[in-house]
Amino acid sequence: MAQTYSNGLSEVILGKAIKQLQLPREEIVILTKVYFTVAREYETSMSTSRGDPDQNGYVNQHGLSRKHIFDSVKASLARLGVDYIDVLQCHRFDYKTPIDETMQALHDVVKAGYVRYLGMSSCHAYQFHQMQNYAITHNLTPFISMQNHHNLLYREEEREMFPTLKLFGVGAIPWSPLARGxxxxxxxxxxxxxxxxxxxxxxxxxxxxxxxxxxxxxxxxxxxxxxxxxxxxxxxxxxxxTAPIVGTxxxxxxxxxxxxxxxxxxxxxxxxxxxxxxxxxxxxxx
Structure with missing residues (x-):
């Protein structure tokens, strides 16, 4: 799941399901993401929220800056109606924000109790290595998972990313293992x-x-x-x-x-x- 899917509605639906079905929170692992913009209305096209956010009126509401990470996490918690997120994943690599700012902010949302674990998604191996190494050498919270694109029709992750994950002892949770059907x-x-x-x-x-x-x-x-x-x-x-992500x-x-x-x-x-x-x-x- 990601906070940008259906502009936050996916988180709202999950939150309502947890409450209405009285699901034990301790038995549920909630994963969501931060990076892309969440439009103000559910009906707004994804192309709008993923276009140029600043020109679309969403200043500071995208990327992996400290401000957006904290704002996004708090908004996700409100939509989900829970006290914490089990795994917060960076949806993409942010070329415009210094890695030290991103990794410190991610560590701080963990220390604040908003998030339990951190994960990364869809980036190049050198980018993951750089972020993970910064966290480890600066005693910050490292990534524990990588949600990457991997299936029988697309196996490029096996060249660099998989060996990098093995080096750090990080598990892969591939998206689209069924190649979109x-x-x-x-x-x-x-x-x-x-x-x-x-x-x-x-x-x-x-x-x-x-x-x-x-x-x-x-x-x-x-x-x-x-x-x-x-x-x-x-x-x-x-x-x-460890856990291919399927949709049915x-x-x-x-x-x-x-x-x-x-x-x-x-x-x-x-x-x-x-x-x-x-x-x-x-x-x-x-």
């Missing part, structure tokens, strides 16, 4: 999401995509599982991956993915799925 169905099968999601075109442009999807389907049929289950099993079989539209789909949470593919199956991959440009970072 492309790994859940045969390539020829059309869905509304597939027809309207511009991001899918980036996957489809990669040379290895058709063959990889075909192999996921073949392995799923062989093992009597769904393609989504195979994609998640592959993700969980990668060293350092039904309880049945969610239950299917939970069923394979403790299952992994063997080396032969992993090789079969991976060998068709072709290197591509970085996708998902700023």
């Amino acid at each position: 492309l790994l859940t169905r045969p390539k020829e099968e059309q869905t509304k999401r597939g027809a309207t999601d511009w991001f899918n075109n980036r996957y489809l442009e990669a040379l290895g995509t058709p063959e990889i999807i075909k192999r996921v389907e073949e392995l799923a049929n062989k093992k009597g599982l769904s393609m989504a289950q195979i994609a998640v099993m592959w993700s969980l079989s990668k060293e350092g991956v 539209t039904s309880m049945k789909n969610l239950e299917q993915l939970i069923d394979v949470a403790n299952m992994k593919l063997n080396q032969e199956e992993m090789k079969y799925l991976e060998e068709a991959y072709v290197a591509q440009a970085v996708l998902g970072h700023l």
Whole structure:
């Protein structure tokens, strides 16, 4: 989750669910993010909140400055209706704010009791290394997780980021392990999401995509599982991956993915799925 999703409405919905269902707070791990702007109205287009914030009338309401980190965290707590956030993640790397300011502010929201742990998301390995090393050498709160873009159709994170995470003992919680649905169905099968999601075109442009999807389907049929289950099993079989972040539209789909949470593919199956991959440009970072 992120405070910018639906301009804060996602946090409001989660907060209401926790209260109405009387869910024990100690049994819930809440992760949200800070970086992007939250528009004043839910209906405002995401392109507006992610455009030039200053020109759109959102001065100081973006990035990883000390002011925005504190303001964003307090606003998230209010929307969620809770006393603390379990993991606060930096949604992107901020090129305009000094790292020392960002890491000190993140440490201070932890010391203030607003946040329990810190995480990073979607940045280059050298940026993560720089931020993490600053925190460690200055006795500040370090990152404990990296939410990065990683799936069978996009594996560039394995070149630099995964070795860096291993160096620091940080777990990966990949976003889009199902490649926005492309790994859940045969390539020829059309869905509304597939027809309207511009991001899918980036996957489809990669040379290895058709063959990889075909192999996921073949392995799923062989093992009597769904393609989504195979994609998640592959993700969980990668060293350092702790919790792939999936999105579903039904309880049945969610239950299917939970069923394979403790299952992994063997080396032969992993090789079969991976060998068709072709290197591509970085996708998902700023």
